Every structure is written in C-alpha cells, then in structure tokens.
Amino acid sequence: MRPRGSRIGGLARLAVTSAILLGGLALSQQPGPASPPAPDAQLRDTSDGTDWPGYGRTYGEQHYNPLDAINAGNVARLSLAWSYDLGPGNPASIPVAVDGVLYVSSGLSVVRALDAATGKLLWEHDTRVADVAGDKLRVAWGIRGIAWWDGKLYTGTQDGRLVALDAKTGTEIWSAQTTLPGDGRFITGAPRVFDGKVIIGQGGADSADTRGYVTTYDAATGKQLWRFYIVPGNPADGFEDEAQAMAAKTWTGRWWEHGGGGTAWNAFAYDAETDTVFVGTGNGAPWNQKIRSPGGGDNLFLCSIVALDAKTGRYRWHYQVNPGETWDFNAAMDMHLADLRIAGRMRKVLIQAPKNGFLYVIDRTDGKLISAEKIAKVTWASRIDLATGRPIETPGARFPDGKSFELWPSERGAHSWMPSAFSPKTGLVYIPKLEAGAIYSDRNVDLKNWKRPDHNAPGLGETFDLALKDPLQNTSALLAWDPVTQRKAWSVPTLGGFNGGILATGGNLVFQGEIDGRLSAYAADSGRRLWQFAAQAAVVAAPITYRAGGVQYVTVLVGMGTTAGVDARALGGVRIDARTQMKRILSFRIGGTAALPPPPETPPLAAPADPDYRPDPALATRGGALFNLRCVACHGIDAQAGGTAPDLRSSDVPHSAEAFAAIVRDGALVENGMPRFGELSDAELAGLRQFVRARAAALCTSR
Structure with a gap:
C-alpha cells in the first residue's frame, strides 16, 4: 500500500479525477436517448417515404413516394411477394402502411391488419355496418380508404360513424356519429388526419335532401372540435357564421328545402405551414339548378375548393370551378399541394383535375387562379377566364326551354374519384382520364313541383343518356400533364371507360391498373411501359408503396367496386362476374417468389330456364x-x-x-x-x- 502523500498516488488520483471530469464533460455533450418521432413525421411532404400513413401518403395528397429501391432500371424483376383473399364487398380501397404493418378497410368497413412483409393476418375488426345502416346500404358500396395517427386507425362507415381503432389490437377506442338522425348522409371517403385532428365529410346529395358539411374531431378522444357547412341553411334559422351569410346571397328560392348538396365525400389536403385545410366540395342537391335555386346564382360553396383555418374551421377563401353547377361536375377529386416555378418565381399551388374536364392550378395562399386548361373533350365551356376565374359557358349548355344538350364530359367526369398523382421529381401530374359524353335534358321534369323520391333513391331533377355514338365514348387513358405549361407530356390509352388510380414514385415510375386486370408500371418521364402483372381482377384502386424490414413493397387491392361497375358498356367488352372474381390484396417486391392460384373459371352469362315466364x-x-x-x-x-x-x-x-x-x-x-x-x-x-x-x-x- 502506497503512502497517501506519495507523488505517484497524487498523480494517479489526478489522472483518475481528470478522466472522470473529461468523461463527464464528454457524456454531457452526448445526446440523450432518441426522442420518439412526432406522430406526423411520415405525414409531412418531406418525409422519407418509409411509411404510407394516409390516403395520399402525406398532407399534400400527392400520391407520391420518394422511395427508389424499385425503379425504372429494375422494375422488370418486380414480382409477387404475397397475396391475401378478402371477403365479399367493395375492394376499391387504398390501404395504409406504418411500422411494417399494412392496414386495410374493405367491404362494409371491415378493417384488417397484416404483416406487411408476409401478409399474415394480425387482427380483424368488423364495424357491423349491415346491422345498423338500413336504407343507407342502398346508396354506396363501402369505404375507399382509412387513416393512421399516433397508434390509431380511423375508418368511416356507411351509416355515418367515424371509428378509431387501436392499431396494435384492432380494439375500438372511440366512435363518433358524424351524421344527424334520419338524414341521408353516408361516408364513402377516407378520413384525413392533421395536427392531432381527424376530418370527415359525407356523401348523400344525389339520394337525399342533404346539406353538406365537414366535421373535425380530436384524434385522441373523438370530441367534436368544429363543423363547417358547405351550403347555407334556412335564413330564418340564422347562419352559423359569416361565410354562410355570404354564401346565402348566391342562392335563390327555397333551396334549403332540397338540402342544397355540396357534400365533401372525398378530397381533403392540409398545408402545415399555414395551418390550412382544403376541402373539395360536391354537386348540388338536386343536380338541376332550376329546381334548387330557380333564380340562378353561383350557389356557394358547391363544386369548390374551400380553404379553412385548421384550428377553428373558419373560412379563409374559396375557388369555385363551376358557379351555379347543374351537371354533377363536383370538385371532390384529389387535390395535390406543390411548389412550382411559374413565370420565373416559385408559387405555392394547389392542383386539381375535377370532373369538368379542366386542370386547375391555384395559388393555395389566396385562392387566385393561375391557369386552367382542358385535358379532355369539353363542350360545356370554351375556356376559363383567367381574369375572373370563371368559365365561359357554351350557349345551351344548361339545356334551356326543354331542349337537350350533348355534354362532355358526362357525369362520370374527365376524372372520377380514382386518385391522380403528382411527382415532384418529374413535375408532372398523372391523371386517370376518362372520355364519355351524355345527352342532358329536363324536358319531362316538372320543375315547379319536383319532389325527391323517398327511401334514399336517386333524385337528380334531370335526365341523361350515355348511349352516344362517338369514337371517344367510353375510352380512357393514363395522362401525364405538365401543370406549369398546361400541356400534355404523354398519354397511354387504357381499356374501356374506366381505369385505376395512380401511384408515382422516386424510382421514375408510375403504377396504374386497368379493369381487365392488368397492373402496369410506366416510366414516369416518358410513359414507356416497363412491367406488367396479370392481377386476375379489375384494378380500380390506387397502389401504394412503402418499406417493411428495409425492403420496398408495392401493394394494391384488386376487384371491381364502386361506380365503375354501374355501366357495363364502359368496361371495354370485359365481363366481370361478381360471384367468381377474386377480391384480393396483392403485394410485390423485387425478387418475390409467390404466385397466384389459377383464376376461377368465369361462368358464361346465361339465363336459366324460366318455363313459367310470360311477357307483360x-x-x-x-x-x-x-x-x-x-x-x-x-x-x-x-x-x-x-x-x-x-x-x-x-x-x-x-x-x-x-x-x-x-x-x-x-x-x-x-x-x-x-x-x-x-x-x-x-x-x-x-x-x-x-x-x-x-x-x-x-x-x-x-x-
């Protein structure tokens, strides 16, 4: 044992003390345990694309993912990793993927969680819509998508509930009834989440006296935070806010007796920088303006993009694509937020291709129109006046005095609900474009005494005939469009009068399916087809892509669903048998080794013998x-x-x-x-x- 006062001992103690001090200093400069990511980390437009947590992936709703492990150079080796057979009901739904788990809502809002790498079912939750929906089962086909936020999943239901589930177990956390007793509202669109809130709208304007609104709830508790009405109510009851009083000046007659419409059944986007939520609104109820607003007027906020303060729901601005709309030209199609260099300066824009055949580029800070051009055959208007933002309508387009009018596009729209996409990498918008026209008239409609049919039956206040003899009728294409120059970049024809939603990726790829079961990947910059897969079922929903276990996957739900099946003449000669066509989840990766079983044989379309039938x-x-x-x-x-x-x-x-x-x-x-x-x-x-x-x-x- 060394003497306490020895020089060696002192130096040793000094060295130890110095090491401790230096070590402590070094440790104090090291970061502490990593903080968990913010709930919206992957919902931000700048996120790395590991997850796909929302309908359009991020707040900006671009339906784009920057992942590039699957790319134009290797997509030829993309093959099936796994598949999962779904039950009956609508499969035209877009899943979400978070932390290696894929979440899907299909049929009547049956939610499933699957291991994203293997397809193994983890849990299933049935919202029991058929037990409670009643007449609302008649008017829709199920939900088109779901949302994720902070360990919770959100799905809407056809009877109007917004349901929050625990993402780990599928257990219901809360449920909010978003509709009113006895009304005709129902949910078919995906909820959206932003800043701890979840927003939802409804459909119903075609089949009930419906007044559209959107409602925002606390994402954790389900407490209602605010509601914004899209059309004004009865003035005698007072207006909910100044925006309703302003909108009422653009209506005439007793519009509130018909509801007015404007339902926001599909499209939302969120700008976190300005804390603004954008709502794409629906058509009038009924369609025919001569009934709901006989003295004319713009009928705000029908067929509009409405910007609201995300915290309060207060009106900020609007842009109306069809003032006084009378053709079902709603603006509930996807809205993409982007930053574009236009005329030498960067502009914060919102891009939308609504039903009416034009593509709009709007300044999302103030709602001012930047540009609008036709992307399809259009007969109802010659152009959009950039000074006023209003369309220059074709004389006769509103079928006056009992006359008829050949309207292009038809009520299907030049772009229906199937999602478009925007790629920041190419600067192009990719649109599942449709071409169809219709003969519109109200010749046999009693405009003064019109009443809506009961029991959620469609009541439009006008007639239309889709049986036109035109080379464009019931055709479609994948259209790549430059929103800066407002010109076509390229176009690829697709089969029939409907096609699938779009996914764009950082690998210079665009994915889209067709109604004959082809799922294809195209070069995003040129439109060259690089890969194709026989899905054995119609591909209407948009694919998504994400990483699970460090591997990039592309996943899509297949099977016919929603409006695409209403008119078999639009299916390009393809016959789809509802009883035998599979409804599946298909998931792909580079080097996947799975294979689909042989497709079930489609029985010939034949009427069974009916010996007791007598014509009447x-x-x-x-x-x-x-x-x-x-x-x-x-x-x-x-x-x-x-x-x-x-x-x-x-x-x-x-x-x-x-x-x-x-x-x-x-x-x-x-x-x-x-x-x-x-x-x-x-x-x-x-x-x-x-x-x-x-x-x-x-x-x-x-x-």
Whole structure:
C-alpha cells in the first residue's frame, strides 16, 4: 500500500479525477436517448417515404413516394411477394402502411391488419355496418380508404360513424356519429388526419335532401372540435357564421328545402405551414339548378375548393370551378399541394383535375387562379377566364326551354374519384382520364313541383343518356400533364371507360391498373411501359408503396367496386362476374417468389330456364322504372351488371315470387350487403320481378 502523500498516488488520483471530469464533460455533450418521432413525421411532404400513413401518403395528397429501391432500371424483376383473399364487398380501397404493418378497410368497413412483409393476418375488426345502416346500404358500396395517427386507425362507415381503432389490437377506442338522425348522409371517403385532428365529410346529395358539411374531431378522444357547412341553411334559422351569410346571397328560392348538396365525400389536403385545410366540395342537391335555386346564382360553396383555418374551421377563401353547377361536375377529386416555378418565381399551388374536364392550378395562399386548361373533350365551356376565374359557358349548355344538350364530359367526369398523382421529381401530374359524353335534358321534369323520391333513391331533377355514338365514348387513358405549361407530356390509352388510380414514385415510375386486370408500371418521364402483372381482377384502386424490414413493397387491392361497375358498356367488352372474381390484396417486391392460384373459371352469362315466364310489357316497364330508382347502382343499367353485384339476368331467384320477396323485401341477404326494401308493395315487387325476367328473356333471345 502506497503512502497517501506519495507523488505517484497524487498523480494517479489526478489522472483518475481528470478522466472522470473529461468523461463527464464528454457524456454531457452526448445526446440523450432518441426522442420518439412526432406522430406526423411520415405525414409531412418531406418525409422519407418509409411509411404510407394516409390516403395520399402525406398532407399534400400527392400520391407520391420518394422511395427508389424499385425503379425504372429494375422494375422488370418486380414480382409477387404475397397475396391475401378478402371477403365479399367493395375492394376499391387504398390501404395504409406504418411500422411494417399494412392496414386495410374493405367491404362494409371491415378493417384488417397484416404483416406487411408476409401478409399474415394480425387482427380483424368488423364495424357491423349491415346491422345498423338500413336504407343507407342502398346508396354506396363501402369505404375507399382509412387513416393512421399516433397508434390509431380511423375508418368511416356507411351509416355515418367515424371509428378509431387501436392499431396494435384492432380494439375500438372511440366512435363518433358524424351524421344527424334520419338524414341521408353516408361516408364513402377516407378520413384525413392533421395536427392531432381527424376530418370527415359525407356523401348523400344525389339520394337525399342533404346539406353538406365537414366535421373535425380530436384524434385522441373523438370530441367534436368544429363543423363547417358547405351550403347555407334556412335564413330564418340564422347562419352559423359569416361565410354562410355570404354564401346565402348566391342562392335563390327555397333551396334549403332540397338540402342544397355540396357534400365533401372525398378530397381533403392540409398545408402545415399555414395551418390550412382544403376541402373539395360536391354537386348540388338536386343536380338541376332550376329546381334548387330557380333564380340562378353561383350557389356557394358547391363544386369548390374551400380553404379553412385548421384550428377553428373558419373560412379563409374559396375557388369555385363551376358557379351555379347543374351537371354533377363536383370538385371532390384529389387535390395535390406543390411548389412550382411559374413565370420565373416559385408559387405555392394547389392542383386539381375535377370532373369538368379542366386542370386547375391555384395559388393555395389566396385562392387566385393561375391557369386552367382542358385535358379532355369539353363542350360545356370554351375556356376559363383567367381574369375572373370563371368559365365561359357554351350557349345551351344548361339545356334551356326543354331542349337537350350533348355534354362532355358526362357525369362520370374527365376524372372520377380514382386518385391522380403528382411527382415532384418529374413535375408532372398523372391523371386517370376518362372520355364519355351524355345527352342532358329536363324536358319531362316538372320543375315547379319536383319532389325527391323517398327511401334514399336517386333524385337528380334531370335526365341523361350515355348511349352516344362517338369514337371517344367510353375510352380512357393514363395522362401525364405538365401543370406549369398546361400541356400534355404523354398519354397511354387504357381499356374501356374506366381505369385505376395512380401511384408515382422516386424510382421514375408510375403504377396504374386497368379493369381487365392488368397492373402496369410506366416510366414516369416518358410513359414507356416497363412491367406488367396479370392481377386476375379489375384494378380500380390506387397502389401504394412503402418499406417493411428495409425492403420496398408495392401493394394494391384488386376487384371491381364502386361506380365503375354501374355501366357495363364502359368496361371495354370485359365481363366481370361478381360471384367468381377474386377480391384480393396483392403485394410485390423485387425478387418475390409467390404466385397466384389459377383464376376461377368465369361462368358464361346465361339465363336459366324460366318455363313459367310470360311477357307483360306494361308490367315490365313499371318494374324497370322502379329498378332504375332502387337497384341500378349495384346491379347495373338495364340489369346488365358490371361486377359490383351479381348479374340478375343469370339468377333463378326471380323465378320464385317467394324467394324474390324474401331477399328484396324481407332482407334475407342483408349480411352480404344486399339492402332490404321493406317499403315495396306486392305490386311493386311483381313489377321488379317481371322486369328482371324480361331482361333475362332478352338475353336468351340475343344469343
């Protein structure tokens, strides 16, 4: 043992002390334990793309991911990693992917969590929509997407609930009823989250006296924070805010008795820098302005992009794409936020291709129009006046004095709900463009005494005929458009009059599916097809891409659903059998080794023998009118189904009056999504049954 006072001991103690001090200093300069990422880290437009947590991935709703491990150079080696078979119901939905887990809502808002690398089911939650939706089962097909925020998932339901689930277990955390008792509102769009809030709108303007609104809830608790009405209510009741009082000046007559419409059923975007939420609003209720606002007027805020303060819901500005809209030209299509160099300076813009056939570039700070040009055949307007922002309408486009007008685009729109995408890398917008026209008229409509049909049946206040003889009718394309020059960059034709939603990536790729089951990857800069996969089912929803376990995946839901199946004439000759077409999740990676089983054989379209059938044209005509009110949305125009629901011409159920009544009136198949029509009388059932049997007989004759 050394003496305490020895020099060696002192030096040793000094060295130890110095080391401790220096070490402590070094440790104090080291960062502490890494803080968990903010809940919105992957929702920011600048995020690295590891996750896909929202409908359009980020706040800016670009449907773009910067990931480039799958790219134009190696996409030829992209192959199936896994697949998962879904149950019955609408599969046209966009999933989200967070922390290696894929979340999907399909059918009647059945939510599933799967391991994103293997497809293994982790949990399933059924919101039991069929038990409570009642008449609202008649007007839609399910939800198009979900949202994620801070360990929670959010889904809407057809009966109007907004439901929050624990992302780890699928357990319900809270549920909020977003609609009002006895109303016709229903949810088909994806919720969006921003800054700890979740926003949702509804549909319903085509089938009920609906006044559109959007509501924002606390994402953690479900407490309602604010609500913004898209059209004003009855002035005698007072207005909710100054924006409603301003909007009321643009309406005439007793519009509130018809609801007014404006439902925000699909499109939202969020600018975190200015804390602004943008809402894309819907068409009028009814469509025909001569009924809902007989003295004219712009009818705010129909068919508009409305900017709201995200904290309070207060109105900031609006831009209306169709003042006084009367054709179902809603502005509920995707809105992309981008920063573009225009005329030598950077502009913060919002880009939208709504239904009406123009692509708009708008300054998102003040709502001023920068440019607008036609992307498809347009007959209702010659151009958009850049000074006023208003369209220069074609004389006769509003079918005055009982006349008709050939309208392009039709109510399907030059761009429907299938998402477009914007790539900051190429600077191009990618649009699933549609071409179809229709003959519009209100010749046989009693404009002064018009009343909406009951029980959530569509009531438009006008008629339209889609059976045009035109080379463009029921065609479509993947269109790449330069929003700065407002010119086409390239275009690739797609099959029929509908096509799928778009995904753009940092790997110079654009993915899109078609109704015949082809899923393709194109070079984003040139449109050259680089890869294709036979999905064995219609591809209507947009794909997403993300990383799981360090590997990039591309995932898409396949199977026919929503509006694409209403008119079988628009399917390019493809016949989709609702009973046999698979509804699946397909997930791809470079070097995947999975394979799909052989596709189920599609039975020939044939009417079973019906020896007791006797023609009764008058009864069939009455039944056909009822079919158009009650059944066409699922079973197709003239009972020619497009894959959303079974083709009734090939069913033997109508042969039996008892079986037909048990399903149609008594609700024997409600659990399968077939609504109950309890209000139908025996005479009405007989007419419906006769119409379907007559259509089956015509099928036999045509063959």
